[in-house]
Amino acid sequence: MRVSMRGLGLVVSLATLALPAAGQPVQGFVSAALLVSWCGSELDLDREACRSYLRGAFDTLQALRDGGTGNGEICIPPEAPINQLELAAMRFAAENPVVPNQQGAIFLVEAFESAFPCEAPVKP
Numbered sequence: 001m002r003v004s005m006r007g008l009g010l011v012v013s014l015a016t017l018a019l020p021a022a023g024q025p026v027q028g029f030v031s032a033a034l035l036v037s038w039c040g041s042e043l044d045l046d047r048e049a050c051r052s053y054l055r056g057a058f059d060t061l062q063a064l065r066d067g068g069t070g071n072g073e074i075c076i077p078p079e080a081p082i083n084q085l086e087l088a089a090m091r092f093a094a095e096n097p098v099v100p101n102q103q104g105a106i107f108l109v110e111a112f113e114s115a116f117p118c119e120a121p122v123k124p
Contacts (some may be wrong), residue, residue: 029105030053030104031101031104032093032098032099032102032104033100035053035089035104035107036093036098036107038053039093040090050086050089051082054082057085057104057108057112058076058080058085073113073118074109075116075119076112080116089108091111092114093107093111096110
């Protein structure tokens with residue numbers, strides 16, 4: 001069985017998401033504060049955890065939008081590079097205080113709504 005280095009990196013990244021950081025309680029979700037700390041970290045492993053979480057959020061939001069069940073308030077270009085998503089999250093965190101115990105997914109929805117709003121429909 002051949003495994004590419006990229007595939008191996010993804011498996012390792014996903015496995016690390018399941019492990020709590022030392023001294024942090026398991027909460028059942030990734031908090032916004034933890035996500036922001038990963039994205040702002042100098043450690044490669046933390047940055048990959050951030051990007052893996054962003055990719056998952058992006059894929060989910062795209063699937064909801066493409067399936068017609070999204071709310072129509074987020075229009076992330078399908079070709080958006082991961083660093084653009086990371087920048088949007090970090091910019092939002094810098095401009096808005098992170099709510100204690102807020103889920104990372106809720107934080108990203110707010111960040112992406114701010115960074116990637118849909119154009120208002122033209123009224124006839």
